[in-house]
Amino acid sequence: MDLLREISENLQKGRAKDVKELVQKAIDEGIDVNKILEEGLLHGMDIIGAKFKNNEVYVPDVLIAARAMNIGTELLKPLLVSSGVKAKGKVIIGTVKGDLHDIGKNLVRMMMEGKGLEVIDLGVDVPAEKFVESAISNDVDIIACSALLTTTMTEMKNIVEKVKQSDLSDKVKIMIGGAPVTDSFRESIGADLYADDAASAADAALEVCLA
Numbered sequence: 001m002d003l004l005r006e007i008s009e010n011l012q013k014g015r016a017k018d019v020k021e022l023v024q025k026a027i028d029e030g031i032d033v034n035k036i037l038e039e040g041l042l043h044g045m046d047i048i049g050a051k052f053k054n055n056e057v058y059v060p061d062v063l064i065a066a067r068a069m070n071i072g073t074e075l076l077k078p079l080l081v082s083s084g085v086k087a088k089g090k091v092i093i094g095t096v097k098g099d100l101h102d103i104g105k106n107l108v109r110m111m112m113e114g115k116g117l118e119v120i121d122l123g124v125d126v127p128a129e130k131f132v133e134s135a136i137s138n139d140v141d142i143i144a145c146s147a148l149l150t151t152t153m154t155e156m157k158n159i160v161e162k163v164k165q166s167d168l169s170d171k172v173k174i175m176i177g178g179a180p181v182t183d184s185f186r187e188s189i190g191a192d193l194y195a196d197d198a199a200s201a202a203d204a205a206l207e208v209c210l211a
């Protein structure tokens, strides 16, 4: 079987050890780093993302595939940097203040990384001020906020307002999501983007960064 296809298929099965060995083999054989990334790792992650969206695979499958992806990407990172390949865009992500749920947020981060975006993860219980300060200091394209509680999703409004008060509003898009969040809530608080699952969030973020 073609080596890149083997990487993709092993990634989809979450076989991190095999992915690591195959990526190293591809590097040793002199296969172009971008090809290993795009046609091996990202190809596999795209398929998992689509299957997840269609309920053909579930959270644990995505988590183990993402772990395999991360291990493969770690091997490629130094080569990608030295060959001058830039991330397609930069995102900061966090779960809003008062909220400790991070499983969905982590999936969104992994899917975005799988699309070639650089993601800075602020963790959980992140105050609005920290989102804004970090967006300024890291010069990001998107602020991505996750909330799982009806009591904490209102914190997203504070983030939108703080961004409007800063000089970021023309430069940065705000994306929101999480189980209780809806597109009409997004509209009501003036955020830019809403996605209801991790794969859609990654697709929407990539679209913004490439626009």
Ligand code: B1M
Residues within 6 Å of the ligand: 059, 098, 099, 100, 101, 102, 103, 104, 105, 107, 108, 144, 145, 146, 147, 148, 149, 150, 151, 175, 176, 177, 178, 179, 180, 194, 195, 196, 197, 198, 199, 201
């Ligand atoms: Co909590 N919890 N929890 N909890 N918890 C819920 C959310 C709840 C619905 C359970 C229930 O009552 N049925 C309920 C909220 C009710 C409400 O507000 N309407 C609830 C509650 C009440 C609480 C506590 C208050 C309980 C208590 O202490 N009395 C407490 C709050 C703590 C706090 O945050 N301050 C609490 C605590 C916890 C645990 C710590 C035990 C644990 C979290 C562990 C962790 O995350 N590390 C936990 C869990 C696991 C859940 C449930 C069971 C599962 C959540 C989850 O991870 N789902 C949840 C019930 C449920 O959902 N069935 C529940 C899987 C995950 C992949 O989905 O996060 O929705 P989700 O992410 C999806 C999408 O929403 C989307 O993509 C993801 C994948 O497709 N998405 C985005 C998420 N973020 C996005 C951002 C985007 C775009 C898409 O753009 C930026």
